[in-house]
Amino acid sequence: MFEGLTGRLGDIFDKLRRRGALTEEDVSAALREVRVAMLEADVALPVVKDFVTQVRERAVGKEVLRSVTPGQQVIKIVHDHLVEMLGEGQDINLNAAPPVPILMVGLQGSGKTTSTAKIALRLKTRDRKKVLMASLDVRRPAAQEQLKVLGEQTGVATLPIVPGQDPVAIARRAMDTGRREGYDVVMLDTAGRLSIDEELMAEVAAVRDATKPVETLLVADAMTGQDAVTVATNFNDKVGITGIMLTRVDGDARGGAALSMRQITGKPIKLLGVGEKIDALESFHPDRIAGRILGMGDVVSLVEKAVETIDKDEAEKLARKIEKGQGFDLDDMASQFRQLRKMGGMSGLMGLLPGVGKIKAQLKDAKIDDGILKRQEAIISSMTKKERKNPDLIKASRRKRIAAGSGTTVQDVNKLLKQFDDMRSMMKKVQKLGKQGMLRGGMPGLQNLLPPGFPGKGGGGGGWRP
Numbered sequence: 001m002f003e004g005l006t007g008r009l010g011d012i013f014d015k016l017r018r019r020g021a022l023t024e025e026d027v028s029a030a031l032r033e034v035r036v037a038m039l040e041a042d043v044a045l046p047v048v049k050d051f052v053t054q055v056r057e058r059a060v061g062k063e064v065l066r067s068v069t070p071g072q073q074v075i076k077i078v079h080d081h082l083v084e085m086l087g088e089g090q091d092i093n094l095n096a097a098p099p100v101p102i103l104m105v106g107l108q109g110s111g112k113t114t115s116t117a118k119i120a121l122r123l124k125t126r127d128r129k130k131v132l133m134a135s136l137d138v139r140r141p142a143a144q145e146q147l148k149v150l151g152e153q154t155g156v157a158t159l160p161i162v163p164g165q166d167p168v169a170i171a172r173r174a175m176d177t178g179r180r181e182g183y184d185v186v187m188l189d190t191a192g193r194l195s196i197d198e199e200l201m202a203e204v205a206a207v208r209d210a211t212k213p214v215e216t217l218l219v220a221d222a223m224t225g226q227d228a229v230t231v232a233t234n235f236n237d238k239v240g241i242t243g244i245m246l247t248r249v250d251g252d253a254r255g256g257a258a259l260s261m262r263q264i265t266g267k268p269i270k271l272l273g274v275g276e277k278i279d280a281l282e283s284f285h286p287d288r289i290a291g292r293i294l295g296m297g298d299v300v301s302l303v304e305k306a307v308e309t310i311d312k313d314e315a316e317k318l319a320r321k322i323e324k325g326q327g328f329d330l331d332d333m334a335s336q337f338r339q340l341r342k343m344g345g346m347s348g349l350m351g352l353l354p355g356v357g358k359i360k361a362q363l364k365d366a367k368i369d370d371g372i373l374k375r376q377e378a379i380i381s382s383m384t385k386k387e388r389k390n391p392d393l394i395k396a397s398r399r400k401r402i403a404a405g406s407g408t409t410v411q412d413v414n415k416l417l418k419q420f421d422d423m424r425s426m427m428k429k430v431q432k433l434g435k436q437g438m439l440r441g442g443m444p445g446l447q448n449l450l451p452p453g454f455p456g457k458g459g460g461g462g463g464w465r466p
Contacts, residue, residue, distance in 0.1 A: 009037055009293065013075050027059045027074060034078070042225035042256025047085070047263045055081050079290050085259065086286035090243065090268045092119070093215055099132070099178030099186045101211045105204050105235055106219035108192035111247035113143065115219045115273055116189040117150035118281045119245075124156055129184040134159035134174035136167040136207060137191035147189055154278055157183075167191065171207045188213070196231065201238045208239060215242045217270065220257065222246045228257040232265045241265070247273035250280075258289070328424050330388040334380045336423075337373050375408055379416050382406040391420060 012033045016026070031052050038048045058077045094100050102119070106112045116133055123129040133151055135158070137143035144161045151158035159174045171188055178186040190207060193200045208216065218241045220228040228246075235241050244261055249272045262269055269284045380388060382405035387394050394402070394417065403410045 009034065009078075012037070013078075016074055024060045027056065030074070031056055031059070038256075038259070041259070044226055044229055044256070044260040044264060047260045050263070051081060051085060082259075082290035082293060083286045085263055086284075086289055087262045087268050089283065089285045089287075090270055091283065092123070092217075092270060093242070094123075094127070094129070094185065096214045099175065099183045100215075101175060101178075101213040102185060102187045103204075103208060103211065103213035103216040104187065104189045104219060105216060105239060105241065106192055107196070107221075107231055108140065108194050110192065110219045110221045111273060112192055112219040113137070113146050113189055114150065114278075115245055115247060115271075116147065116187050117154055117156065118273065118278055119217075119271065120151075120156040120185075120187050121154040121278060122281055123185055124154070130157075130182065131185045131187060132157050132159060132174060132178050132181075132183040133187045133189065134170060135161075135189045136170050137189060138165070138167060138170075139191050143191070150278070167203055168206050168210050171211050175211055196234045201234075204235075204239050216240060217242065218244050218267075220244060220246055220261070222249045222257045225256050226260065229260045229264055232261050232267070236265045236267060241267055243268050243270040245269075245271040245273065246284075250274045330380050330383065330391055330420060333420055333423060334377055334388075337377050337380075340373060375406070375412065376416050376419075378406040379403075379408055379413055391417060 012030050016030055034055075035048055035052050038051065039045065043051075055078055058081070059074045092102070104112050104116050104119075113135070120131045120133050123131050133147055133156055135144040135147040148158045148161065150156075159170070159177060162170075162173070165173070167190065174186050174188060177183070188207065188211060190204050191200070216239065218232055218235050220231055222228065224231075232241070232244060244265070244267055246258055246261075246269060249258070258269060261267075272282045272284055274280045274282050379402060382402045383394070387398065387402075394413075399410050399413045399417075403413050406413075
């Protein structure tokens with residue numbers, strides 16, 4: 001998300017940083033480029049005009065133009081105004097007598113049903129809430145069955161399906177069940193249409209009136225760009241929404257919807273769907289998003305993701321093993337690959353790292369993709385237990401066998417073994433830190449899991465270090 005905008009803004013601000021002093025003309029020229037970059041990122045024109053006007057007012061002040069680091073000052077002004085534009089981060093409001101009704105609305109195909117299950121799972125696991133999901137979609141074939149299947153996958157209860165009931169009757173039955181069976185939250189997944197129509201709005205409004213939801217969340221596809229803003233405006237005007245969840249933000253390189261929706265509707269973006277997995281859900285933090293847009297990375301989210309996904313037992317087991325001097329083997333390396341994939345893989349982590357926007361070309365050349373991790377795991381799986389414990393046994397004939405067994409090449413096997421040697425050398429250094437040093441590292445040697453040629457590795461030229 002924001003990939004194109006991040007790259008363009010990075011180039012613009014690099015020019016400002018290189019200037020020892022700024023004139024008003026320098027700032028105006030930079031903001032003209034910012035305007036074009038935001039429009040190309042599909043940000044709504046009124047939002048762009050307001051953004052550029054307000055940034056210019058702050059950036060041409062004497063204290064900025066005469067500052068010791070005027071370029072950095074302008075960047076800070078842009079960052080601060082981005083945060084203002086995106087609004088305050090807000091979580092789902094559960095401050096009401098249970099069961100708290102949450103109404104999910106949006107167009108068909110926006111990911112509403114999956115998003116309902118994602119939020120329900122989050123409320124169950126993170127907030128320890130007892131959640132009931134109910135599908136009010138009686139029009140789309142198998143819509144109710146889809147939510148039932150998602151409920152089985154997540155371990156979240158779903159309202160039993162009664163054929164022939166209309167959406168309002170289903171909603172009332174869901175709320176009654178929630179009260180009788182002691183549920184904390186009832187999530188109501190409404191029907192969508194391929195486009196906004198009066199029948200859709202009337203149906204949603206009827207459900208709203210019958211259930212009095214505490215939250216009415218609009219689920220919008222980020223990849224639809226300014227169309228998502230139009231959808232948000234219509235739903236807000238005719239039904240009244242309390243917040244927005246953007247889906248498919250991992251596939252949207254522009255990010256214009258996120259930058260426009262809060263400003264135009266006045267309603268907060270509360271959640272981001274960042275992948276197909278049922279747990280691929282993030283809270284919306286404006287300050288962190290602004291940092292990502294400006295290429296500053298999002299280290300806080302990276303750390304949170306690590307804390308949530310890294311298996312502490314496995315980390316402690318590895319720490320004890322290294323501490324006792326038993327050595328790091330290929331089974332341990334495979335475990336590190338699995339941990340990395342749980343954190344979202346290479347593609348999921350790259351956008352959170354500071355400065356990655358500046359090295360996109362190098363990343364492309366290094367062919368960073370999550371398939372690399374799967375291939376490397378396949379190579380290790382094709383080794384015998386003895387080979388994994390003692391990689392020094394793996395000579396030419398064994399390498400050919402392993403390559404054939406994993407569907408890779410001997411060169412791929414050689415690269416993996418080289419990475420392993422780098423990690424083993426690093427682990428010997430980590431051993432001197434003791435157990436606490438190992439645990440502080442979380443995933444020690446992460447940079448050595450990166451493919452050869454990755455910026456920051458040997459020959460890459462002083463890039464990122466975890």
